[in-house]
Amino acid sequence: SAERPPNPCVIHIPRGRPLKPPPRENMPFFDANEYEEQMEEMEAAMEEIQRDVDALQLENQLFAQYLKRNTSGVESVEEPKKKRRGKLPSTLTIEQKLEIVQSELDEVTKERNESKVTSEKLIDTLRAVLEETDLRIGELKKDAYEFKRDIVVGAENMRTGRTMAEKVVRYMEDKLRQRDAMIEKLRLKNATLKTQKQKVEQQLRQKEEMGDVLHYIDFHQLQIENKQYIQKIDERNEELLKLKLTTGTTVQVLNTLKSRLASLLTESTSISKEIASRTSQLAKLRSDAASVTSELHQSARLAARLSDPGEADQGGQMPQILDYVTQKKEMYEISVAVKNWERKVEIAEMAAKKAKAKLRKATTSGGTMRN
Numbered sequence: 232s233a234e235r236p237p238n239p240c241v242i243h244i245p246r247g248r249p250l251k252p253p254p255r256e257n258m259p260f261f262d263a264n265e266y267e268e269q270m271e272e273m274e275a276a277m278e279e280i281q282r283d284v285d286a287l288q289l290e291n292q293l294f295a296q297y298l299k300r301n302t303s304g305v306e307s308v309e310e311p312k313k314k315r316r317g318k319l320p321s322t323l324t325i326e327q328k329l330e331i332v333q334s335e336l337d338e339v340t341k342e343r344n345e346s347k348v349t350s351e352k353l354i355d356t357l358r359a360v361l362e363e364t365d366l367r368i369g370e371l372k373k374d375a376y377e378f379k380r381d382i383v384v385g386a387e388n389m390r391t392g393r394t395m396a397e398k399v400v401r402y403m404e405d406k407l408r409q410r411d412a413m414i415e416k417l418r419l420k421n422a423t424l425k426t427q428k429q430k431v432e433q434q435l436r437q438k439e440e441m442g443d444v445l446h447y448i449d450f451h452q453l454q455i456e457n458k459q460y461i462q463k464i465d466e467r468n469e470e471l472l473k474l475k476l477t478t479g480t481t482v483q484v485l486n487t488l489k490s491r492l493a494s495l496l497t498e499s500t501s502i503s504k505e506i507a508s509r510t511s512q513l514a515k516l517r518s519d520a521a522s523v524t525s526e527l528h529q530s531a532r533l534a535a536r537l538s539d540p541g542e543a544d545q546g547g548q549m550p551q552i553l554d555y556v557t558q559k560k561e562m563y564e565i566s567v568a569v570k571n572w573e574r575k576v577e578i579a580e581m582a583a584k585k586a587k588a589k590l591r592k593a594t595t596s597g598g599t600m601r602n
Contacts, residue, residue: 290328297331300338378402499593506586513579520572527569530562 323331386398 293335294331297335300334374406495593499590502586502589502593506583506590509579509583509586513576513583516572516576516579520576523565523569523572527565530558530565534558534562 381402382394382399386394386402388395
């Protein structure tokens with residue numbers, strides 16, 4: 232029997248020799264970091280392979296659908312398949328793949344458009360059915376209400392409690408006449424629509440005979456022009472939206488300025504009224520001050536005349552002591568009143584100056600806003 236090769240993972244110890252540990256440099260070394268890096272690389276490679284497998288599965292599904300739709304070509308290819316098995320290509324070129332993908336894309340688009348048209352027709356039909364059902368429900372409710380009002384309640388005999396047959400027959404005859412009138416109306420409408428349809432068909436035949444039929448190229452040109460006009464309309468709508476936003480901002484600013492102007496005009500009116508009142512008060516105070524000044528002068532002359540004894544003797548009239556005290560008291564009161572009035576005049580003048588300054592400031596700000 233042939234000898235088996237030694238296992239590199241087993242340390243062979245010859246017999247008859249003492250057991251010694253192997254040298255450290257010959258022992259295998261396990262690096263955990265290297266192992267983790269290798270595992271990460273393998274996982275990344277597995278993910279890449281899985282993505283490639285998914286892409287190939289999608290391609291196979293796409294090619295299978297393409298083959299199903301093109302069974303005639305497949306049958307013609309399957310006949311000499313055994314003879315040319317070695318010559319057939321194992322992969323498809325980029326151009327062939329693009330052709331297949333484009334064909335499938337066109338087919339899917341066609342199916343989507345057909346399903347869209349079918350769905351729209353179905354939606355229109357269901358909408359019409361719903362509208363007709365709603366109308367029918369409304370008519371049935373109306374008929375039920377009228378039947379209850381005219382027959383169940385109105386045709387009941389108050390004495391016997393039974394429904395009178397004459398009213399029931401009259402109600403049914405009225406309903407039948409209404410239905411006959413509705414049928415006649417619908418018949419006339421149907422005839423009118425048939426006439427319109429015949430006119431439209433005749434116009435189409437005339438256009439076909441005259442060569443005025445809309446061809447595919449004309450229709451395509453109209454579609455292009457329609458897209459251009461839609462694009463222009465969208466641009467105009469965007470411009471209109473921008474102008475509306477600008478107008479809204481301008482209106483907000485204008486309203487703010489109007490409110491500010493109204494407040495300033497109100498303040499100016501109040502200041503003008505205050506100035507007018509202060510001016511009238513100042514004029515009144517000045518007139519009062521003038522009268523007080525004249526009275527003061529008269530009192531001063533009188534006091535001077537009374538204080539001069541020679542003049543008093545010349546007049547032959549010697550004032551009494553009580554009169555002197557009384558006049559002295561009046562003079563003191565008049566002096567206090569004069570001082571009070573002078574203080575009031577000063578206060579009024581200061582208020583008038585402040586009011587004039589406020590009016591000047593309001594006039595200046597109003598002129599600035601108008602500019």
